[in-house]
Amino acid sequence: MPLIELTSQGFYCAAGNFYIDPWRKVDYAVVTHAHTDHYTANCKHYLVSSAGRHVFESRLGPRADIQTLPYGETTSINGVKVSLHPAGHVLGSAQVRVEHKGEVWVVSGDYKLQADNTCTPFEPVKCHTFITEATFALPIYKWSPAEEIFASINAWWRQNQKHGRATMLYGYSLGKAQRLLAHVDSSIGPIYVHNSVEGMNDAYRRSGVKLPETKTLAQLQRSEWSQALIITPPNGLTTMYGDVSTAFASGWMRTQSMRRRRSMQKGFVLSDHADWEGTLQAIAASGAERIGVTHGFIDVLVRWLRGQGYEATGYATHFSAASTGEGG
Amino acid sequence: MHDFSNLYNILLEASDAREKIDVIKDYLSDAAPADAAWAIYLLSGKRPRRVMSGKRLASIAMETTGTPLWLFEECYNAVGDMVETATLLLPEDTPASAVPLHVWMEDWLLAEMAEKERQQSIVEAWRELNTIQRYIFNKLLTGGFRSGITKRTLVRAIAEFSSVDTTLITHRLEGEWLPTPAFYEALIASEQVGEDVSRPYPFVEIQVIETRDVQDEFGDVTQWQVEWTWGGIRVQVVKREGQVFVWTHGEVLVTRQYPEILGLAATLPDSIVLEGDLLPWKDGQLMPLDNLQKRVNRKNVSKKLMAEVPLVFVACDVLEVNGEDVRHQPLAWRREQLIKLVQTADSNGFHLSETIEISHWDDVHAARITCRERLAEGLVIKHKASAYSSDHWWKWKAEPYKINGVLMSAQRGEGDQANLYREYTFGVWDDNSLVPIAKTDTGLSDSDIREIDRFVRQKTMERFGPVRTVAPALVFEIGFDGLRRSKRHKSGIAVESPRVTGWRLDLRPADADTLDTVRALLPDKHNQEIL
Ligand SMILES: [Zn+2]
Numbered sequence: 010m011p012l013i014e015l016t017s018q019g020f021y022c023a024a025g026n027f028y029i030d031p032w033r034k035v036d037y038a039v040v041t042h043a044h045t046d047h048y049t050a051n052c053k054h055y056l057v058s059s060a061g062r063h064v065f066e067s068r069l070g071p072r073a074d075i076q077t078l079p080y081g082e083t084t085s086i087n088g089v090k091v092s093l094h095p096a097g098h099v100l101g102s103a104q105v106r107v108e109h110k111g112e113v114w115v116v117s118g119d120y121k122l123q124a125d126n127t128c129t130p131f132e133p134v135k136c137h138t139f140i141t142e143a144t145f146a147l148p149i150y151k152w153s154p155a156e157e158i159f160a161s162i163n164a165w166w167r168q169n170q171k172h173g174r175a176t177m178l179y180g181y182s183l184g185k186a187q188r189l190l191a192h193v194d195s196s197i198g199p200i201y202v203h204n205s206v207e208g209m210n211d212a213y214r215r216s217g218v219k220l221p222e223t224k225t226l227a228q229l230q231r232s233e234w235s236q237a238l239i240i241t242p243p244n245g246l247t248t249m250y251g252d253v254s255t256a257f258a259s260g261w262m263r264t265q266s267m268r269r270r271r272s273m274q275k276g277f278v279l280s281d282h283a284d285w286e287g288t289l290q291a292i293a294a295s296g297a298e299r300i301g302v303t304h305g306f307i308d309v310l311v312r313w314l315r316g317q318g319y320e321a322t323g324y325a326t327h328f329s330a331a332s333t334g335e336g337g
Numbered sequence: 338m339h340d341f342s343n344l345y346n347i348l349l350e351a352s353d354a355r356e357k358i359d360v361i362k363d364y365l366s367d368a369a370p371a372d373a374a375w376a377i378y379l380l381s382g383k384r385p386r387r388v389m390s391g392k393r394l395a396s397i398a399m400e401t402t403g404t405p406l407w408l409f410e411e412c413y414n415a416v417g418d419m420v421e422t423a424t425l426l427l428p429e430d431t432p433a434s435a436v437p438l439h440v441w442m443e444d445w446l447l448a449e450m451a452e453k454e455r456q457q458s459i460v461e462a463w464r465e466l467n468t469i470q471r472y473i474f475n476k477l478l479t480g481g482f483r484s485g486i487t488k489r490t491l492v493r494a495i496a497e498f499s500s501v502d503t504t505l506i507t508h509r510l511e512g513e514w515l516p517t518p519a520f521y522e523a524l525i526a527s528e529q530v531g532e533d534v535s536r537p538y539p540f541v542e543i544q545v546i547e548t549r550d551v552q553d554e555f556g557d558v559t560q561w562q563v564e565w566t567w568g569g570i571r572v573q574v575v576k577r578e579g580q581v582f583v584w585t586h587g588e589v590l591v592t593r594q595y596p597e598i599l600g601l602a603a604t605l606p607d608s609i610v611l612e613g614d615l616l617p618w619k620d621g622q623l624m625p626l627d628n629l630q631k632r633v634n635r636k637n638v639s640k641k642l643m644a645e646v647p648l649v650f651v652a653c654d655v656l657e658v659n660g661e662d663v664r665h666q667p668l669a670w671r672r673e674q675l676i677k678l679v680q681t682a683d684s685n686g687f688h689l690s691e692t693i694e695i696s697h698w699d700d701v702h703a704a705r706i707t708c709r710e711r712l713a714e715g716l717v718i719k720h721k722a723s724a725y726s727s728d729h730w731w732k733w734k735a736e737p738y739k740i741n742g743v744l745m746s747a748q749r750g751e752g753d754q755a756n757l758y759r760e761y762t763f764g765v766w767d768d769n770s771l772v773p774i775a776k777t778d779t780g781l782s783d784s785d786i787r788e789i790d791r792f793v794r795q796k797t798m799e800r801f802g803p804v805r806t807v808a809p810a811l812v813f814e815i816g817f818d819g820l821r822r823s824k825r826h827k828s829g830i831a832v833e834s835p836r837v838t839g840w841r842l843d844l845r846p847a848d849a850d851t852l853d854t855v856r857a858l859l860p861d862k863h864n865q866e867i868l
Binding site for chain 1 (some may be wrong): 411
């Protein structure tokens, strides 16, 4: 019997009797990060990274039983050794390392290799079996250096100010929004955020992440409209005081068809997931010979890895069947 | 070239025409004539010959990057465009190339090469270019380049940049030309002697009357000329030095699309500019206006089509007589000149716009009521003493058609409206089921929209992407300005400019109109049966 298998509740470790990123409520859930496609509410116990404590508390509410574990420290669950390692995806995101009778598995959760000041950088973890995500596992997905993207966001903001337009940037409330905040040049003008973003900002600030000053949209003054950068999730509602230029910051913006589907004027290719090369690099760095693939272009990555001599298996999770809720 | 790819990128993302015009002007102010000529050539929608198929390009990309076919196909499924897929597969990290556009076009793209040499030159070009440049280059190679801007925007940008009149720029861009520096210099050069032969006058805007109290607004009725308007194609016919030019309101030269106008202009004196409408006219009467669609934007007009939908020119004003600009003359004077011209012209296709005898505003109201049966779009009202100027032309549209329809489905708005279901499809009864008759997002107040949004969410029957269908419960009055038969619509009828004119809380769904009632409104009633 494999150390970790996919059940109708999620990834399950029978030896330790715990789940990793379950989508139904279970007794014991080890959760990689607080995006809605990786956790579910109402589990009896949660184990998450210490770095993610405030983020999880804000998502799960004060009554949830949340235990935390610092990156790199090992705990034992029913005799199975479990440790968490930085995944570089969002604040507190972790790869879960599971060791039992000398066999080591790592479940990556979502991860990226690009630099990001708002979370601890990805660390490769040696293992026998590596379960990787495949959100952008196609060779057309290649990320430009993040500094270049932020430089063009800054330039766009300045340009909009010159033309008397507000600058509205769509990004998910947890992770993408804070990454944008931490890397844009906040000296350009005032920054306003949607309430859901501000909630996460609080959690980040309490965790010691430095973010520039933000105000919520309710405080948005008409006089500041044309100077402002507004960061809001794609479904956020905003009062309009004048002309606005909108853009979406997401890995999906890499293709014209996606840009058209979002009917955005502009797109910035900025992702919190690994691109194709990044995914292959992480797989190689794990040293694993058996690779599990989940979330995204599963079949493609499995076929590619088999062609490269890996023993690869696809895991069609409940979440990957649904459309991508968060991340990008 | 760096600049052209930059220009293309900004044009893709620009939100309004003003922004597009500004970036084109910026580009032209920096570009060398050889590059500017190519840029205008490409932006005007002209396409250089296709060098290779998208498939061939894709196979070169696969070979260069070592991508197996199955993986390429997976990528293609995600992208939906062969050339874009090939482009995105190429390695990154190339800074933008500064090789000028004319070198691309003349040395890389259009130079004759053997197959092997061609492939090598493409791979070398890819090494030189960054992603957006490769995308443009590959689209050009495979004949799929689209500039995404209208001719009108391009013309306005060149006109503003060069301070040359838009009509002259339009004229200079007509027909065949080669993108050479000499062409570009001539394009932006100030006007040459004799070059204004084709030039129309700027069209006056017609303002729409929103009120019913015309009497209060317009005063003494005898000071006004009232004529029918039929909603045809508004044009100016220019005849100078024996040549005829037909310009549309959008300053597009359409002479070749309407050969019958050339014929009738032959009977006119020279040095003359007339304004009026092109209308479909057969057997001594106006045809339903949707026939006009068959004649619009045709490059080649067949004899058969001309016989099927013949056009006439209904003149309503004269702007130049004997080479003299007469726009400052009072309308009554211009009308007299026009009547003389029509009387002396020897052509069946040349009509005078029909004015209405009036002695009281009641006569105008009475005429307006008959618009529908006459197939008229409405009335145009002009002050008799007025010069040719936007301040004095008014359109009073016919009363909209009104029907009662049942809300069938609603769609999420776009952009910042995406959280509300605010684009509605209304249906009318056909036997015992509803068929969609109008789709609109206009006419309702914000509070109504929010209330309907709540209703839609509660009463959803099915969801298809952004659309939810609902149980028939709410009835609305829908107004629209016209209707025509349409095979593309399930109801067989397309309505023009539909909007909600009222929420009929007093009506039950069963009280809404039927498809037969709507059919009875069709202008060509004798055709109803075959629907
Ligand atoms: Zn995630």
